[in-house]
Amino acid sequence: MRQPSLSRRSFLRTSAAAAMVAGTGFHSLASAAESKSPNELLDIACIGVANRAAENVRGVSGQNLVAMCDIDDNYLNQALKQYADKKSNRYNDFRVLLDKEKSIDAVVVSTPDHTHAPASMWAMQLGKHCYCEKPLTHTVHEAREMTNYAVKHKLATQMGTQIHAGDNYRRVVEAIQAGAVGDVTHVDVWVGKGWGGGTIPTDPPPVPKNVHWDLWLGPAAERAYSPVYMPAQWRRWWDFGGGTLGDMGCHYIDLVFWALKLKYPTKIGAEGPSPDPNTAPLGLTVNYTFPKTDVAPAVTMRWRDGDHCPREINGQAVPGSGVVFHGTKGMMIATYGDFKLLPEDKFTDWKAPEQTIPRSIGHYEEWIKACKEGTPTTCSFDYSGPLTETVLLGNVAFRTGGPIEWDAKSLKVTNNDSANQYIERKYREGWRI
Template sequence: MSHRLHRRQFLRSTAAASAGFLILSRAERAGGRSPNQRVAIACIGVGGKGRSDTDHAGLCGEVVALCDIDDIRLKETASRYPNAKTFHDYRELLDTLGDRLDAVVVSTPDHTHAVASVAAMKLGKHVYCQKPLAHSPAEARAMMEAARAHGVATQMGNQGTASDGFRTGVELIRSGRLGPITEVHVWTNRPFKYWKQAPDIVSRPTETPPVPEHVHWDLFVGPAPMRPYHPVYHPHDWRGWWDFGTGSLGDMACHTANLPFMGLQLGYPTRVSAQSGPINPETYPAWATITYEFPARGDLPPVKMTWYEGAKDGQRNLPDPALFQGRAAVDSGSLLVGEDFVLYSPSDYGMEQVLWANGSSAALPEPPERTLERLGGEDERDLNNKREWVRAIEGGPAPLSNFDYAAVLTEAMLLGNVAVRLGRPIDYDAETMTVSGVPEAARLISPAFRSGWSL
């Protein structure tokens, strides 16, 4: 990307940063630890997705510490790692075991991704963080800056990036064989069947049941404003609440928009506009259509990307059927409209691509030359995502979804939630992280943290 990333001299492009990243040896990075030792990993958030993340970490290194605010989840995972020390508060974990750790895996709810990850990186720990990297655009930027400042190996948990099919798709898009691409559509099946938000829930529960003995509620709330405990938040449906989750966009855009974002070498949008269902102060709306406008990148033309989520008037919010030229739209996917060919990826992860001519009589393009490493095993993409990260810790090349890339993707996508909440288009200045003429955008781009919690 050729545009500026931050006013404080963060002017390197994603490609340049990736090429020059991770030049220290493992011994230098791990404070002189022997290169023959397994990477010592602490896992923060070990239930839900954190369970498989912990197990993958155990296959790639040594799990020496586990942390979760839920005793039931913590004890269940700890039963598989009897030598790992257990904690409820990641801050205590880092204070106690900081000198014994090489790396940290963060698989908490979205609102604690950044505070836990940045705290670890400030101690020189390598970080694997689940998608999205952050709860707000400013947190995503802070994640990138911390990774650069402390020279650590990083990877975001959008595991499709590790698949061979995804990398083939990126190469095809970058080859230019589809013709100039100026139009992209991305859609998701969330939140259907996964969690509750508007229109089912539009306000906080009025009842205030006691906090269960196994839940450390203050630690769950973390940097968010304090509120009474209710099972509607933990352990699962936090995604639909403004204070804790990032909605369908945060849950899935780092997966489903990943192929066009990386393939087209997109960066920060200059304008974001949104339409949505009614906005309430507590939960994400029932549906949203968000349009991102990305500027030209060198010889590449400007791109308009449209995101679709939820249901409107009982009907799925999906792209215009005419775009598919008689083909059926799957539950989640992406579609890139090139001047010569259309690329349709019928999956969350961009691992498959279907091509058809866009009014062109040209034969379908041949597969391009390989420029990206293949890790093998599509069914092992999630594990390979961690393997690639641990290899970087040990002195290998930067992972493909390192924070130089992943933080830009996350910040760009989360600007859609800012536009949704404001109910108006926003013109974004990425250098200053401000929105022209909309002062109230500042509190959404960079929300305040509860006392005792910060970056």
């Protein structure tokens, strides 16, 4: 049975919280600090509870989990049983959850990419703090909208790039910014995954009784259910995900953004197979150009994934996924867990700079603390929004079939108007942010 459509306008109108949206009652970081002491527990709603989402639920499980939402009843039942002591209210439709759970302080959004923005934006419009999985959004336009809204209304936000809280990334950032390899002029980033390929099923089976397929589609165009999309294969499909770049770009390019203080690229080109209108490629190369920052000159960055991944760079064997910073004094190979300066004989006497970036209290803990006390997070939407835009622009360049020139201020591709169709998207009735 199809779920009834609920438009954004009627959602806000029927919610008592609409008065907050129409007036000045947004939960700012300051008001959060006034209403919650460090020892009080947050009232959190979890939108998405299984697979990747299960880890996010666990990460905030020390708080009050007042509501859980998932389109799969089996997943929802399992999560409610696991956290039975929380006595969480159950929902299949996050719009209904947001309408009814008026007293929640915050939401954790762990849905597929195409519903990140509707769930997160509607929650923020009701004054709720927001933790959202990576990539922050499905489109560039959504990323900018969510970034601007969170900053304007002083909401505590965090994108789910959990590796950002690791010690190794901090040591890499300190070393690069201290000039370990000199001025960085080029960076290689690669990930040995291949989320791509596939054809639309022609003989779809019935929708399982436990799956609310219409709610899973959310803002995406209607199509028949098939198990080829769930639980993770949706990443291959443009209507739902962004391929390998969309999946992993925010994790690995994050290190480059942090170390070089990057924000928006000015030019993006992509190489790969002929673009498919439905699915991402099995391998992709994207070349980005960034303007200079206060810690780096103008820099180029090359992303490669799937069957485009390198086995060596500059004659040096490299791991399956990683980052190489190319500087005027040498290069650094970095992964999630370690880094190496090359050529090794040149850096035998190298000493790491003083540690200036403090140890993280934990990725989830940062956000929880921010919700309660107004403290900053390291992956707030004003940082992770531009990072997400950069990642998604790589897919725009690929689907356009040629280099694009990007005007970040106007949010437009200036050299190829046809590329702008991929900056925004059409929403199914009842799902527009």
